[in-house]
Amino acid sequence: MTRVAVLDDWQGIAADCADWSALKAQAEVVFFQDTLFDEDALVARLADFDILLTLRERTRFPASVIARLPKLRLFNITGMRNPSVDIGALMARGVTVCRTEAGEGGEATAELALCLMLCAARQVPAGDAALRAGRFQSGIPAGFALKGRTLGLVGLGKLGTMVAGYAKALGMKVVAWSPNLTPERASAAGVEFADKADLLRQADVVSMHLVLAPATRGILGAEDLALMKPGAILVNTSRWPLIEEAPLLDALKRGAIIGAFDVYGQEPLPLGHPLMDAPNAVLSPHLGFGVRHTFEVFYRQSVENTLAFLAGAPIRLMPPPA
Template identity: 50%
Template sequence: MPTLKRLAILDDYQGVTLSMGPWDRLSGRVQIDVFRDTLKDQDALVARLAPFDGILAMRERTPFPSALIERLPNLRLLISTGERNRGIDVAAAKARGITVCGTASFGAPTVDITWGLILNLLRDLPAQQASLRAGDWQTSVGTSVEGLTLGVVGLGKLGTRVARIGAAFGMKVIAWSQNLTAEKAAAAGAELVSKQELFARADVVTLHLILSDRSRGIVGAAELGAMKPRAAIVNTSRGPLIDQAALVAALKAGRIRAGLDVYDEEPLPPGHPLLSCPGTMLTPHLGYVSTQNYEAYFRTAVEVIEAYLAGSPIREMQP
């Protein structure tokens, strides 16, 4: 029967993992250590993780490429919150006899953050709250979303939900992705347009693509340059979908605005150029961070560990 002696829970930024799952069910069976910081240096990470035969990774905060996996000979069970994790080389792990599993999740909380960014950015809500607290009253004029054009890049599960909410707000919804058909766009209440037309027509562009070699840098200087003056781009998917240097240049020139929840480097380091850019609404990758989602993550993580110890792994990831 498989054993699991020590479990490392990684990147628990808020220090909430143990309070949001039934970890007491593992009491006396598995020693659990929680780490709240992210180590970028691989040597330091190996030194930290070497004693552990089980690891729970929080999404893609700490990647597990083959070069790291090969340096962890004690590792037997690697769990990621969520059903997939592109930061884990699953094939390399399985080749070394490591069981790799995911967890359940809850709903689509990234949709909340997408609309939070759009509404806060267009109505200038953070600045208006700050001015009110400082004793001022109505210091700017915001823009309503009704009547604007929403451009959705990527009309999958999340993009479709964002599109339908846009339509409910009274927005004109247009969409583009590399394999999108007119029929699928229409089913989501959107009009299929070309990539060039989407960036030229949209008042708000929102990205909902998986990061891959094909999508990396899919929004560059040409796309940002085609946007209307003061139009907004929102990214709650992955930072590298947008060419960061081109985005910083466009923001500093005051040509466009941006609502960002994801970045090329996370956590975003102090002094990062985006932090000083005007016309931005920035959040620290909150798309999946909700009470319901965390509770689903950690409840099923415990279930995964129990099943592994019973010799019947569940929720195994495939390469």
């Protein structure tokens, strides 16, 4: 019997987000709610599966893993791309690769960026923890209102533009910079252009909205972080490697800045990571894209893709890598 693995269902909601009955009538479907990082353990788990239904960029599939999955016939990606998977290696093996639609237009992640700004500015997580520990306002630092403050956007694409709109509605001044942004494009989006150094010096909140690429990896380093205002908030809902980790952790440890993060270098974030002990960091477990509507699109179309493949007429095929 065909075996289907549904991977990285961390919130345990995959089974409830789609009708799996037609697929279960033709195949054994197994849901996994954890992620394996060891390649040998991953291969041992998946070697007997014919079809893998993955979720975004959670489990990594390099060529070294793909070569050791002899039964694999269909690999499904949620969303339009997944840099954690060697698509070329899959196709070279003759594996059919399908994808789903994105599920949402970026508003879920943009809204979470705003949520993190507000939580960090008003010390909401610390207040929640204190209240549950029997302390009301005792020991909670005074926060600040966002009205009249400056938001610096590192990246002004679709998500950055959405966040700019939210910030302006709160009465914030918005400035933006990216390696390819021009003053004209910034003006067209209704925000001011600033070079990177000036943005970091004047922003009360800095929010990252860049795609991770060789040119953007580590785009905020030690010298950049040192330019930020004391007590400024740094929000990252994009990708962790955009910011150099060592100087970031040092700035948080010293209390120089406040962190507000939804993405990490390793996910799930391991116990004992220095961020866990950073009292001036607001942490959310990569909830950005993960609203119910998105998961419903992902899993409904994953089921549709699998049924079409089993019927001999695959749909939503991934194009070969450039």
